[in-house]
Amino acid sequence: MSVNGVLVCGEITREGDIDSITLELLSIGRRLAESSGEKLIVALFGDGIGKAAEEVAYYGADMVYKVESPLLEGLNVDIWVEAVDGLYREIQPKILLMGQTATGMDIAPRLAFKLNTPLTTDCTDLNVDAEDGLLLRTKPVYGGNVSGVFKYQEEPQFVTVRTKAFEPVERGSAKCEIIPFNPDIDRSMIKVESIERVKEEVVELDKAEVIVAAGRGIEEPENLEKLQELLDLLKRYFDSGEIGCSRPLVDQGWLSSPHQVGLTGQKVAPQLYIAIGISGASQHVAGISGAKKVVAINKSSEAPIFKIADYGVVGEYEETLPAFKQKLEEIL
Amino acid sequence: MSELKIIVCIKKIPDPEAPPKAVSIDSEAKRVTFTGVAPMINPFDENALEAAIRLKEANGGYITVLSLGEKKSKQVLSKAFAVGIDKLILINDANLKDLDSYSRAYVLSKAIERIGKYDIIFTGRQAGDWDSGQTGLLLAEFLQIPSINLVRSVEVEDGELIVKKVKPDGYEVAKTKIPALITASNEIGELRYVSVKQLIEARKEPVDIWNDDDLGLDQQKLRRLGIVDLYKPEIEKECYFVEGESPQEKGENLAILLVEKDSVISA
Numbered sequence: 001m002s003v004n005g006v007l008v009c010g011e012i013t014r015e016g017d018i019d020s021i022t023l024e025l026l027s028i029g030r031r032l033a034e035s036s037g038e039k040l041i042v043a044l045f046g047d048g049i050g051k052a053a054e055e056v057a058y059y060g061a062d063m064v065y066k067v068e069s070p071l072l073e074g075l076n077v078d079i080w081v082e083a084v085d086g087l088y089r090e091i092q093p094k095i096l097l098m099g100q101t102a103t104g105m106d107i108a109p110r111l112a113f114k115l116n117t118p119l120t121t122d123c124t125d126l127n128v129d130a131e132d133g134l135l136l137r138t139k140p141v142y143g144g145n146v147s148g149v150f151k152y153q154e155e156p157q158f159v160t161v162r163t164k165a166f167e168p169v170e171r172g173s174a175k176c177e178i179i180p181f182n183p184d185i186d187r188s189m190i191k192v193e194s195i196e197r198v199k200e201e202v203v204e205l206d207k208a209e210v211i212v213a214a215g216r217g218i219e220e221p222e223n224l225e226k227l228q229e230l231l232d233l234l235k236r237y238f239d240s241g242e243i244g245c246s247r248p249l250v251d252q253g254w255l256s257s258p259h260q261v262g263l264t265g266q267k268v269a270p271q272l273y274i275a276i277g278i279s280g281a282s283q284h285v286a287g288i289s290g291a292k293k294v295v296a297i298n299k300s301s302e303a304p305i306f307k308i309a310d311y312g313v314v315g316e317y318e319e320t321l322p323a324f325k326q327k328l329e330e331i332l
Numbered sequence: 333m334s335e336l337k338i339i340v341c342i343k344k345i346p347d348p349e350a351p352p353k354a355v356s357i358d359s360e361a362k363r364v365t366f367t368g369v370a371p372m373i374n375p376f377d378e379n380a381l382e383a384a385i386r387l388k389e390a391n392g393g394y395i396t397v398l399s400l401g402e403k404k405s406k407q408v409l410s411k412a413f414a415v416g417i418d419k420l421i422l423i424n425d426a427n428l429k430d431l432d433s434y435s436r437a438y439v440l441s442k443a444i445e446r447i448g449k450y451d452i453i454f455t456g457r458q459a460g461d462w463d464s465g466q467t468g469l470l471l472a473e474f475l476q477i478p479s480i481n482l483v484r485s486v487e488v489e490d491g492e493l494i495v496k497k498v499k500p501d502g503y504e505v506a507k508t509k510i511p512a513l514i515t516a517s518n519e520i521g522e523l524r525y526v527s528v529k530q531l532i533e534a535r536k537e538p539v540d541i542w543n544d545d546d547l548g549l550d551q552q553k554l555r556r557l558g559i560v561d562l563y564k565p566e567i568e569k570e571c572y573f574v575e576g577e578s579p580q581e582k583g584e585n586l587a588i589l590l591v592e593k594d595s596v597i598s599a
Contacts (some may be wrong), residue, residue: 024373038597077481102500109433109466113473118432119556121464136560141462142347145355146364149463149561191478195494199395200502237597247518257519258501263463264518266500272596281349289567293596295586304351313586314570315579323583331591332599 007037007093021099023168047073083183100160116153143282164267164290170310203258213244217277221254225245262287280305336393342377344405348460376456378523380516413534414526419463429535437470453513472513484519
C-alpha cells in the first residue's frame with residue numbers, strides 16, 4: 001500500500017552533511033502537510049548516507065527514506081531521475097518538493113516528463129487551496145517584476161522551491177522512523193557520461209554572514225582588490241564573508257561564476273550585504289531578498305538598487321570606501 | 333564527417349531588465365503588459381546562438397533557428413541571420429498561445445520531426461519571461477535524445493559531444509552521443525556584435541511560417557499556463573540616504589550608522 005503524503009527530496013553536501021535546502025523544504029513541507037492532512041516524508045539519496053539519514057530524522061518529518069546505491073555517488077542525472085521515479089512509485093506522494101538547486105534544476109523537469117505532471121520551478125511561496133486541496137504555486141516571473149500564482153490538477157503536485165525562500169526547520173528531540181529503499185537502477189540507464197569534475201573555486205556565498213558585492217560600476221577588474229580589503233576588515237567582525245558580484249562581471253570574466261548573486265546565481269541571506277557599483281537589475285536583486293541589511297553605494301541616485309537598500313550612499317565608491325574602513329577601525 | 337546539422341530554439345521576450353514602472357498587470361485577462369519595453373531575443377537563447385555559430389565555424393554546418401511565437405516576432409528573430417544562421421522557421425498559430433513549458437516543448441518537437449535529420453539542438457537554459465527552465469530538457473524527452481543542462485562550452489569529436497557543464501564550484505566535463513540537446517548558460521559567452529546595417533539586411537531574409545496544421549499536433553497535449561493570479565510584488569524598502577558634505581564624510585557616517593545606530597557590525 002502506498003503512503004501518499006508530502007515528499008521532500010532532500011540533498012546532501014559533498015562532505016556528507018544535510019544541505020540547508022533540505023531543512024528549508026522540510027519547513028514548507030510541514031506547513032503543507034498540516035494544511036492538507038498528509039504525512040511529511042523526506043528522502044535522501046546517495047551512497048553511504050547513513051549518518052545524514054539518522055540526523056535528518058530529527059527535523060520534524062514522519063518518515064525518512066534512505067535511498068542508497070553506489071550508482072548514486074556523484075550526480076548522474078539519468079540515474080537520479082530513475083531513482084527518484086522509483087521512490088515516487090513506492091510512496092505515491094500527493095505533493096513532491098525539490099530544491100531549485102543545481103541538482104533540482106537538472107532532475108525536476110525530466111522527472112516531471114516521466115510522471116506526466118506539470119512542474120512549477122523556483123517557487124517562493126506555496127499554499128494549499130482550501131476549496132480543492134490543490135497547490136497554489138507562487139513564483140517570481142518577468143525578472144521579478146511580477147509574481148505569478150499557478151495551479152494545476154495533475155498529481156503529483158510537483159514544484160521546486162527557491163533556496164533561502166523559507167527559514168530552515170529547527171532540530172527537534174523526537175526521531176522518526178528510517179526506511180531503507182533500494183532503487184532499481186543500473187549503468188545501462190546512463191546516456192550522458194561524466195568524464196571529469198573540476199573544482200575551480202569554492203565560494204560559500206549561501207553561508208556568508210557578510211558579502212561585499214561588485215557591479216559594473218567598479219569599472220576596472222583591478223578595483224576588486226579594494227573590495228577584498230574591505231571584506232578582509234569586515235571578516236574580523238563576522239564569522240564568514242565572501243565577494244559577490246552581478247552577472248556582467250562573470251560574463252566579462254572578472255570573477256568566476258560561483259561569485260554570481262542573482263536569479264541564475266546564488267541566493268544569499270547575509271547579515272550585511274554591501275553592493276558597490278551595482279545598478280540593481282532585477283536579475284541581481286532576485287538573489288538578495290534574504291539579506292538582513294543592504295547597503296548600496298552608487299554614483300547615480302536613480303539606480304534601482306536604492307529601492308531595495310536599507311542604507312544608500314550616493315557618490316564615488318573609491319572615495320567613500322577608505323573613509324568607511326578607517327572609521328570602522330577607529331570605532332570598533 | 334559530413335557537416336553538422338544544428339537547430340537552435342529561440343524565443344522573443346520583453347526585455348527582462350525592464351524597470352518595474354514599465355510593467356503593469358491586466359488582472360481580468362491575467363496578462364502582463366509592457367509600456368515602452370523593447371522586445372528582444374531571450375538573452376540565454378542568444379548565448380545558445382553564439383555557441384551554435386562557433387560550432388559551425390569550427391566544424392562547418394547548417395543552422396536552422398526555430399521559434400514559437402507571434403508573427404511580429406519576425407523582426408526581432410531575424411537578428412539571427414546577421415550572425416550567420418541559414419534558415420529561420422517561425423511556428424505561429426492562434427491556437428498556440430499561453431502554452432506551458434511542456435506543451436511548448438511538444439510543439440517544438442513536432443517541428444523538429446518535420447525538419448528531419450539533426451545532430452545538435454541548442455536552447456537557452458531558461459527564458460526571461462516565465463523563468464521556468466524546462467522547455468529545453470522537456471524537448472529532449474519528447475525527442476528521446478540525451479540532454480545536458482547549463483553548458484558553458486561545446487566541442488564535437490568523432491560523433492560525440494564533449495561539453496563543460498556549469499557546477500556550483502566549477503564545472504564537469506561530460507560527453508554524450510549525437511544527436512543530443514544542450515541548454516546554454518550565460519558563461520558560454522555573449523552573442524557577437526551586430527551592426528545596424530547588418531540588422532537591416534537580415535530583415536530582408538525570408539522566414540518560413542508553419543502553423544498548427546503543418547505539424548499535425550495532438551490537441552490533447554496542449555496544456556495552458558495555469559495562471560490563478562498575477563500581481564506586482566511590494567519589494568521596495570525605505571532607503572536611508574547617508575548624508576555628508578563629501579564622499580569621505582558619507583563613508584564615515586555610514587560606519588557610524590552601521591556600528592552605533594544599527595549594530596549590524598559589532599566588535
